[in-house]
Amino acid sequence: MHSKKVLKDLKRIILTLVVLMGVVGASYSQSSCFQIESVLVDACGSNEGTNEMVRIRIGANDLSTSDINITWPNNPYRGICQNTATANKVAQMNATILSCGYFVEPVGGVLPANSEVLIITSTDFDPSTHDYSGMQDTIIVIFQCSGNTAGHFANYNSSCSTRTLSITFGATCMESVTYDRCLLVNQNGEVGGSSALRDGARVDFDAAGTATYANDGCTIPYVPVSVAANFVNGDGTICPGGSVDISALVNGNASQMSWSSSQGSFANPTNLQTSYTPNGGVTTSHYIYFSAENNCNEPEIDSLLITFDDLPDVTINANATDACEPGEIQLTVSGADMYLWSTGETTTTITPTTSGTYTVTGSNSCGADQASITVNFGTVPSCSITNGPSNVICSGESVNLIGNSASSNVSWSTGETTSSIAVTEAGWYYFTVTEDCGVCRDSIEISVVETTAFFTATPNEGIIPFDAILENQSTDYDMLSWSVDGTVAHQNEEVITLPVDMPGVYEVVLTATNTVYGCTDSYTVTIMGYENNETHIPNVFTPNGDGLNDYFGITTSAAVTVDIRLFNRWGNSIVVREYESVPDVFEPIWDGTMSNGSTAGEGVYFYRVTITPMNGDVEEFHGNFQLTGLVK
Missing domain, CATH: 2.60.40.10 (Immunoglobulins)
Incomplete structure (x- = not known):
């Protein structure tokens, strides 16, 4: 205890010197002459009016207690007293301090620049009503002279009303602060409550005079560091x-x-x-x-x-970059704290649904980095066949089949790999597209209409008059048209009778038509009519070795000079012969053998015959004949 008292006495001497030198709190100098910092409105003790306090801070210049004048909200100002009684009060206060704080009275009434000053409202102050144990500041204490026992301030009341405190140190050094009594708080930080709970209510003021309401109970108001x-x-x-x-x-x-x-x-x-x-x-x-x-x-x-944190280093990891179905590819980014994909997504993993390049920007507090990756989704190929104008064609014609596909990897059942082909034969045709994600195949059936015109004529030559019976042998048709010497004679008749009553050549043409598909074919037969059996030229022969009609030849009714020339369908001469005919005797001219020894093919052949009689006019005959039998 003795050592503690010695230490405190030493502190008091040092601090007294500091106060006298006016350097207490020098680091907190103010430009104004002083500032009201805090008012203890609701003091503790049985006679609160003598225990109320005000704390002020002196500005950059010393002030004197002889110049101070105070206008309390209640009661008159009674001046400042400093005597033995006040010294005893200060000693009692210092005896309870456990920290390094200290109270001193002014020397010669001087309040040093930058010092903290505690104004206690009466020399009858009771030091035991407040706690100073933790105080760390050195504070100068001054006392108002005794005589006031009633309170100087207005304690809490639910009815709001303001109170103003004014302090002056001469005409040019003054400050006033105002508070509202209904805003005073109790020791729980709330308004109202019991009288004991409201003890310690104070108001703190900043340099602008703004009020803050607080309550630390019965503790001397000071600001710890x-x-x-x-x-x-x-x-x-x-x-x-x-x-x-x-x-x-x-x-x-x-x-x-x-x-x-x-x-x-x-x-x-x-x-x-x-x-x-x-x-x-x-x-x-x-x-x-x-x-x-x-x-x-x-x-x-x-x-x-x-x-x-490091600069971001953005990396995209992908389980795959090529796939067939959306959902099979996942992209995961790393290397930053936040991410923004070109899709607008902000997650670390996204699932692309379309082919393309995906870019992500990653960022952290140090910056941003960017990475990109390209993904490709293959598709199951689609395909179709377009044909025009129909999938039914006439014999000898063709139709274009067009394969439709976005792919170039195509093939046909014919072996062709072009996008379109031309076909002339009946059957099924297949178009195939092959891609990594699948195969597409389409097919079409092409039909060929075999419309052929053909008829037989019996007889096809003779001495006039006679009737030639023409019998249709055509196939795959629904309309027939007969014409004789270029004039249409009959329609849609299967058998017709042609009267041959004039000498000469009768050219009969049969046209067979499939009107559904527009297929047409024609067949022509020449029928010979002549008088007195002068000259007979057949229109058909069958050199098949059966002994019947094996030769093409001429029969005349008189001895004449016959000049005969035979031609194939291309106009090439195949037989040239001149001879003297025997009346009414068939003269064989050609057996179907070509000059090179080969066998002639079936078909139409042409003749040119010049008949020169002994007396009379020269006659010429032009026509064609049909080779229909197989040459043996």
Whole structure:
């Protein structure tokens, strides 16, 4: 106990000197002559009116207690008294302080510049009604002279009304503050409550006079030192080669404020707001510290965690880049904190549905990076066959089949690999498209209509008059048309009779038509009519070796000179002969053998015959005949 008293006496001597020198709290100098900082409205104790307090801070210049004048909300101002009684009160207050704080009375009535001053409303103040144990400030105490027992302020009332406190130190140094009694709070931070719960209600004021309502109970109002370190922006993550802006908040009368770190440096380590840069090569998370000392020379410390982040390095991983069905490909991105795909998605994994290039931008606090990937979805090929104008053609004609497909990998059942083919034969035709994702096949049946015209004529030559019976032998038709010497004689008759009553050549043409498909064929027969059996030229012979009609020849009714020439359908001469005929005797001219010894083919052949009689006019005959039998 003795050592404690010696220490406190030493503190009092030092602090008295400090007060006299006017340097207490020098780091908090103000430009105004003083500021009202706090009013203890609802004091503790049985006689609250003598225990109320006001705390002010002196500005840049000393002030004197002899100049002070106070206008209380209630009761008159009674002046400042300093005597043995006030000294005893201060000693009682200091005896309860456990920290490094201290109360002193002014020397010679001087209130030093930048000092904290506690005004107690009466020399009859009861020190035991308040707790000063944790105080760390050095505060000058002055007392209003006794005589007032009633309160100087208005305690809580649910009916709102304001109260104003004014203090002056001469005509040019004054300040007033105002509070509303209905806003006073109790020790629970609420309004109202019991009288005991409301004890300690106070109002704090900033430099602008703005009121803040608080209640710490029966504790002497003072502001302890506290510090808080913060990042100006972000969470303290530093990019390669970067720095971070930091700031600190200090409450209370603090000194020796500074930033510290063993792994980096500060732009200005004693400024509240500065920047921190890690040493080169440092990439491990670590703490930096801000500290300030209170009046007890004890440090208050706060820390900030510095973390590191790299520049983003975006990579896309794909389970596949080629597929046949949507949903088979998944793209997963890594290397950043946030992502934005060209599809608008923000997830780490997306499932493309169409072919194309997909781009993702990844970002973190240090920047952004971009990556792209191209995916391709094959499709099951489609195909079809277009034919025109129909899938039924006439014999000897062709039809174009067009294979429709976006692919070029096509083939036909004919072996062709072009997009279209021309076909002339009946049957099924297949068009095939082959791709990685499947095969498509289409087919079409082509039909050929074999419309042929043919008829027999019996007889096909003779001495006039006679009737030639023409009998239709055509196939695959639905309409017939007969014409004689270019004139249509009959329609749709299967058998017709042709009267031959004039000498000469009768050219009969039969046209068979399939009107459904537009197929037409014609067949022509020449019928000879002549008088007196002068000349007979057949229109058909069958050199098949059966002894019947095996030769093409001429019969005349008189001895004449016959010049005969036979031609094939291309106009090539195959027989040339001149002879003297025997009347009424058939003269064989040709047996169907070609000059080279080969056998002639079936078909139509042509003749030109010149008959020169002994007396009379020369006659010429032109026509054709049919070789219909197989030559043996």
